[in-house]
Amino acid sequence: MSADFVALSLPPLVIGVLAAIACALPGNFLVLRRQALIGDAISHVVLPGIVVGFLLAGTVSTWPMLLGAAAASLVAVAMIEGIRRLGKVEPGAAMGVTFTTLFAAGVLLLEQSDTSSVHLDVEHALYGNLESLIWIDAVGWQSLVDPVALAGLPPELGRIAMATLGIVIFMAVLWRPLAVSTFDEGFARSVGLPTGVIGVALVVVSALAAVAAFDAVGSIIVIAMFICPPAAARLVTHRLGAQVGWSLVFAVIAAVAGYVLAGHGPLWLGFANSVSAAGMIATVSGVILALAAVFGPARHRAGQAT
Amino acid sequence: MAPVTLASDKGRVIGTPDTAGQALSVRGMTVSYGAAPVVFSVDMDVPQGAMMAIVGPNGAGKSTLLKAVLGIVKPLSGQVRVFDRALKEALPRVAYVPQRASVDWDFPTRVIDVVMMGMTRELGLLRRVRPHHRARAMDCLARVGMTDFAARQIGQLSGGQQQRVFLARALAQQADLYLLDEPFAGVDAATEAAIIAVLKELRAEGKTVVAVHHDLSTVPDYFTHAFLINRSRIAQGPVAEAFTPETLDRAYGGRLATAPVAQMADTGA
Numbered sequence: 001m002s003a004d005f006v007a008l009s010l011p012p013l014v015i016g017v018l019a020a021i022a023c024a025l026p027g028n029f030l031v032l033r034r035q036a037l038i039g040d041a042i043s044h045v046v047l048p049g050i051v052v053g054f055l056l057a058g059t060v061s062t063w064p065m066l067l068g069a070a071a072a073s074l075v076a077v078a079m080i081e082g083i084r085r086l087g088k089v090e091p092g093a094a095m096g097v098t099f100t101t102l103f104a105a106g107v108l109l110l111e112q113s114d115t116s117s118v119h120l121d122v123e124h125a126l127y128g129n130l131e132s133l134i135w136i137d138a139v140g141w142q143s144l145v146d147p148v149a150l151a152g153l154p155p156e157l158g159r160i161a162m163a164t165l166g167i168v169i170f171m172a173v174l175w176r177p178l179a180v181s182t183f184d185e186g187f188a189r190s191v192g193l194p195t196g197v198i199g200v201a202l203v204v205v206s207a208l209a210a211v212a213a214f215d216a217v218g219s220i221i222v223i224a225m226f227i228c229p230p231a232a233a234r235l236v237t238h239r240l241g242a243q244v245g246w247s248l249v250f251a252v253i254a255a256v257a258g259y260v261l262a263g264h265g266p267l268w269l270g271f272a273n274s275v276s277a278a279g280m281i282a283t284v285s286g287v288i289l290a291l292a293a294v295f296g297p298a299r300h301r302a303g304q305a306t
Numbered sequence: 307m308a309p310v311t312l313a314s315d316k317g318r319v320i321g322t323p324d325t326a327g328q329a330l331s332v333r334g335m336t337v338s339y340g341a342a343p344v345v346f347s348v349d350m351d352v353p354q355g356a357m358m359a360i361v362g363p364n365g366a367g368k369s370t371l372l373k374a375v376l377g378i379v380k381p382l383s384g385q386v387r388v389f390d391r392a393l394k395e396a397l398p399r400v401a402y403v404p405q406r407a408s409v410d411w412d413f414p415t416r417v418i419d420v421v422m423m424g425m426t427r428e429l430g431l432l433r434r435v436r437p438h439h440r441a442r443a444m445d446c447l448a449r450v451g452m453t454d455f456a457a458r459q460i461g462q463l464s465g466g467q468q469q470r471v472f473l474a475r476a477l478a479q480q481a482d483l484y485l486l487d488e489p490f491a492g493v494d495a496a497t498e499a500a501i502i503a504v505l506k507e508l509r510a511e512g513k514t515v516v517a518v519h520h521d522l523s524t525v526p527d528y529f530t531h532a533f534l535i536n537r538s539r540i541a542q543g544p545v546a547e548a549f550t551p552e553t554l555d556r557a558y559g560g561r562l563a564t565a566p567v568a569q570m571a572d573t574g575a
Contacts, residue, residue, distance in 0.1 A: 032413065173431055180423050184409045189378045190402035191426050191479075192394070238459035240414050298414075298459075 019213035020251035023225035039226030041099035043219035048106030073207035128218025163212030224282035235296030329514035335384030401481035424478025466497030
C-alpha cells in the first residue's frame with residue numbers, strides 16, 4: 001500500500017503542489033496589478049514555443065522545448081506591449097489578441113508538423129499528464145533516502161522544484177519593492193525604485209512559473225493557479241502578507257484535494273474511470289474562489305459599487 | 307511690483323543661474339506625452355525654507371512638472387538640481403505625496419504599512435523592521451492625528467484620512483524637501499487645517515515645501531511663495547510679487563472673473 005502510494009501518488013501530488021505554489025506566488029501581484037491575464041497569455045503561448053522547439057531540435061528532449069517555451073513567452077510579452085502602445089488599446093485587449101493568435105498558431109503548427117508519433121498534442125498541452133509522473137523505482141517510504149531510487153524520480157519533479165525555489169527566493173528578496181511599486185508606482189519611483197525593471201522581472205518570473213508548471217501539469221492548472229488562489233485569498237484578508245499566505249494554503253488544498261478527487265471521486269460515485277487530475281485541481285481552485293466570494297470575511301470592501 | 311525675470315528664452319539658458327541656496331532648481335524643463343508639450347521650457351527656483359504653491363488652470367502641467375522633477379515621467383529636456391546636487395544624489399532628501407486618486411485604495415494593506423513605505427529606502431531589501439521603525443511610523447501618524455487608525459485597512463478611510471496617511475508616509479521619509487500633489491483636493495475642513503498645520507511645522511523646522519494647489523483664495527494664507535504655470539512659467543516669487551491680478555489673468559487666460567482675483571491677490575499683498 002505505502003509502496004504504491006510512494007510510487008504512484010506521491011510524485012504527482014508533490015509536483016502538483018509545487019506547480020500550484022509556483023504560480024500562486026507571483027499570481028498575487030499579477031492580480032493586484034490587474035495583470036492576471038498575463039498568466040493566461042503566457043500559458044497559452046507556451047504551446048507554439050514548445051512546438052517550434054520540437055521542430056528545431058527534432059526530438060522530444062526537454063531543454064529545446066523549455067527554451068522554446070521561454071522564448072515564446074518573452075515574444076508574447078513584447079507583442080502585448082507593442083500592440084498596447086502602437087494599437088493604443090487597453091492591456092486586456094492586447095493580451096487577448098496575443099495569446100489567442102499565438103495559441104492558434106501553435107495548434108496549426110502542431111497539425112502541420114509530424115508530431116503524431118510523439119506524445120505532443122493539444123490535449124496534453126492543456127491538461128498535462130500529472131498521473132503519468134510516477135516513480136517506478138520506489139518500493140516504499142524508505143526509497144526517499146535511497147540515492148539509487150531517488151535518481152529515478154520523474155525529471156519534471158526536479159525542474160518544478162528548482163523553479164519554485166527560484167520563485168520563492170525572488171519573491172522574498174523583492175517583497176518590499178514589489179509591494180511598494182504595486183501599491184503606488186509614482187511614489188516608488190520617487191524613492192528611486194526601478195519600477196519598470198520590477199514590473200518586467202515579475203512578468204519574467206511568472207513566465208518561468210508558467211513554463212515549469214506547463215512542463216509538468218499543462219496550462220489549465222497554470223491559468224487557474226495564477227488567479228484563483230490569490231483572488232480567493234484577497235477575499236479573506238486585508239493584509240498583503242496574509243493574502244499571500246492564504247493563497248498558498250488555497251493552492252495546496254486545491255492541488256491535494258483535486259488530485260485525490262480526480263483519482264477516487266468518480267469511483268465513489270460509482271463511475272469506473274478517474275478524471276484528469278489537472279482539470280480537477282483547477283475546478284477545486286474555482287470552487288474555493290466561489291466559497292471565498294460567498295463567505296470570505298474581507299469580501300465587503302470600501303470603494304466598490306454594491 | 308518686481309518684474310518677472312526669465313532665466314531662459316525658448317529653452318536657451320541665458321547666463322548660468324546660481325543654484326546655491328536653492329532647495330530646488332529646474333532649468334528648461336519640457337515634457338510631452340504626445341505631440342504638444344504639456345510643460346514647456348520651464349525654469350523654477352524654490353529657495354530653501356520656502357513654502358511654495360504651484361498654481362495654474364486644469365491641464366496647465368502642474369502635476370506633470372512635479373513628476374518630471376522627480377523623474378517619475380521622463381522629460382524631453384531639462385535639468386534638475388536639488389540642494390545643489392544632481393537629483394539622484396539628493397533623492398533621499400526628497401519626499402513626494404502623489405495625488406490621492408492615483409492609487410488603488412482597495413489594496414490589501416493597513417495604515418501603518420503605508421506609513422512604513424516611507425522607510426523603503428532605509429530598510430532596503432531585507433533589513434528587518436525594528437521596534438524603533440514602528441515607533442517612528444506611529445509618531446508620524448500622531449502628527450497628522452491618525453494614531454487610532456494605524457491598524458485600519460486603507461480602503462475604510464475617508465478621503466481626508468487617506469490624504470493624512472499619505473502625508474504621514476512623507477514625514478516618515480525624514481526629508482528636507484516635500485513635494486505634494488494637490489494635498490487639499492477633496493478633503494474635509496478639519497483635514498485641511500491639520501495638513502496645513504503640519505506643513506507650517508515643517509517650514510518652522512527649516513524644511514522646504516512645494517504643493518500643487520487649486521484653491522486660489524487660500525494661497526496668501528498658506529504659502530510664502532507662488533509659482534504660476536500654464537504650460538510655460540507665468541511667474542514665480544514671493545506671493546506678494548508673483549500672485550497678482552495681472553499674473554493670474556495671464557495664467558488663467560481671462561477665465562477668472564477679474565474682481566475676485568484682484569480681491570484674492572489684495573489679501574496677500
